[in-house]
Amino acid sequence: MAKPRSLGDRLRSLLGGGERAMPDTAPRDAAAAEDDVIVPESWVRDALRKVVDPEVGIDIVELGLVYAIETTPGRVRVDMTMTTPSCPSGPQLRDEAAYSIKVALPEAREIDVQLVWDPPWTPDRMSPAAKKRLGWGNP
Amino acid sequence: MPRDVSPPWRIPLLILAFASLAAGTTAGLARLGWGFAAPAAAHGPLMITAFFGTVISLERAVAIGARWAYLGPLASGLGGIALATGVGSAYALPLAAVGSLVLFAATLSLFARQKTLFMFTLLLATLAWFVASLLRVDGREVWQVTPWWIGFLVLTIAGERLELSRFLPPSRLAQGLFAAILAWLGVSLVATALAPGRASMSFGAAMVVLALWLLRHDIARRTVRERGLTRFIAVALLAGYFWLALGGAAIVAGGGLVPGGPSYDAALHMILVGFVFSMVFGHAPIIFPAVLRVQVPYSPLFYLPLAVLHASLVVRVVGDYSGDFGMRSAGGMGNALALALFVLVTVSAVVRGLRTRRDRPLAG
Known part of the structure; x- marks a missing residue:
């Protein structure tokens, strides 16, 4: 199955497509409806793949540094x-992960x-x- | 867990370290005949205890995230200012001793959490600095404690690289060999405390073997095939191992680390400039973001100070062995220029990082 292009696109298609339903100024109950979305774990994992350990040039997911995603x-x-x-670098990479x-x-x-x-x-x-x-x- | 010191409060500690680097560098140039009004005799202590000691202690304090650990870089940094200015110079040695003791304690707390060979190596490194500091308080000359200082820096790097070698784990035999080299180094250091000079030949030989071990097992051999910053770090390290081996061999060939002969200046700077500073240049783009939470985006310009560092070291060493003082001085000036370029390139990268990624998290 073809994947939507970006993670934002994926979420939008999950929500029914089109423009984002909730502008920032939306009433509280509307924002709460958006909150109901559970982001799939695999999307989080994909986001974490952007965090690379510069010493080895490999991301933290591939290096096995991500233990759990909830x-x-x-x-x-x-x-x-x-x-x-x-x-x-621990605290900095933690913040990089959150940012990503x-x-x-x-x-x-x-x-x-x-x-x-x-x-x-x-x-x-x-x-x-x-x-x-x-x-x-390899030897 | 005690609370950490926030990144802005770490800046004064880095300033102390870099003030010592500046003072130590001009003191070194004064020794080489350049007309700087600097405390030439304080060159070694400023570079090793006040700069490296402070930077390594700060890095360790950030890793454990406990306030008390920042007393280490504060003490050694202030000791550096005392040395550089002459104000309170009587406190310089005790401050270095306190700084080294705090670093030892911080590393011990890490060792308690992770009892591994690499953490033990880091612990031995800090012990070497602490012993050197005590020997200095006891009245030993700089040249007599130099092997301990080298042990501090080289073992710190070796421990970190051993840790990273787990990405391509060495065999049990190779790890056993590393432990044997560690024991050899330890025994050699103790021997130099009892009989400085010739005893350091064994220490030099151990450096050669350690360099070969690292060259064989460091992941830099693999990561040099990557791109950008990862490759830059690997290049800086591999070039450094070359100098570490050569510096160790120079100690042996020169009959030990004794001032006076050509090999003293050459061996010391092959190890401390060629190996240690090369490693520092390579890792600054990782350490600055870790300590200050600023971005240091990679640029091919990073190679410029690295190239100047190694090229000028060749000039210096050739000057040492050929007895050409002018060449040695020029090489030394080249080393200083490399440091200045390094600071310039790093600061400009930080500024570039601030401009392009303002929305990034800068504080933890």
Whole structure:
């Protein structure tokens, strides 16, 4: 099945297509109706693919740094980690992740990205594509 | 978890560090005969404890996000100002000792959370700085503690690279070899405390083996095939390993790290400029955003200071070994120019980042 072009398009088609139903000045109850949309987890995951670890040039999803995505009406919660708590980039990448979701999915009014350390990241969490790109299996 | 210090409050600490870098660089140029009115004797302490010590402590404090950890960069940064200005210079050594102790404690708290070989390496690195600081308080000369300072910086980088090597995990045998090199380095450092000078030959040999290990296992060998910033970081690192190996070999060939001979200046700067600063240049576009929450968008211009750094180091080292003081001085000026270019290129990237991405999150 062909995917709509952008995440915004996808949401709009989910809502019945056409222009966004709720302008910013819409009454409270109308905004609440929009809140009822549950953003699919896969869209959040796609948004997080924009967050790249510059050290390796691979995104945080492929590196296995995203532990959990939870979506409820109007709300997205993500648990992510870093390879080590000694990395100073953790809080910044957490904010980048939240920003990336905000840009891709403006309908998610509340975005909560948490840095978690349990369980610790292990290399096994990387996707097969990431492993291949980093040379796993090659002498 | 104690509350973190917000990014704007980290700026004064970075200013302390970069003031020490400026003072340390002009002090180095004064040593090389350039007419700067700077405390030439303070060159080493300003660069190692006041600049690197402060920057590394700040980076670690950001990682653990606890207020007390910022006392480390504050202490070592203020120690740098005392050295540079001569005001309260009696406190410079105790302040460096406090800074190194706080960094050790911060790293220990991380080690308690993640008991791994790479975290142990980072812990050993901070211990090396703390020991060096104590030896200085005890009255040891700069050259006598230099191996400890080098140990601090090289092990910090080695620990971080070992951590990143997990993206392409080294075999158990390779990890065992790394641990053996670590033990070798530790024993060599203790030996230099007991008998400075010749004992550092073993330390130099360990540096060579460590450089070869890193060169073999660092993911930079893979990521150099990527593009943009990722490739730039890898290039900076791979060039650095070359100098680390060469610097270690120079320590051995020169009969140890003893001032006077040509290899002292050459070996020190091959490791500290060629390896450590190369790594700093490579990682500034990652560390600045992490510490200050500003964007440092990649530009091919980043290669300019890196190229000047390495080219001028070649000039300096050739000047060292050929006994051509003018060439050595010119090389040293080239090193300083590379640092100035680095600051300029980084600041202009920050400004560019602020202009183009105003809507990005700047504070956590």
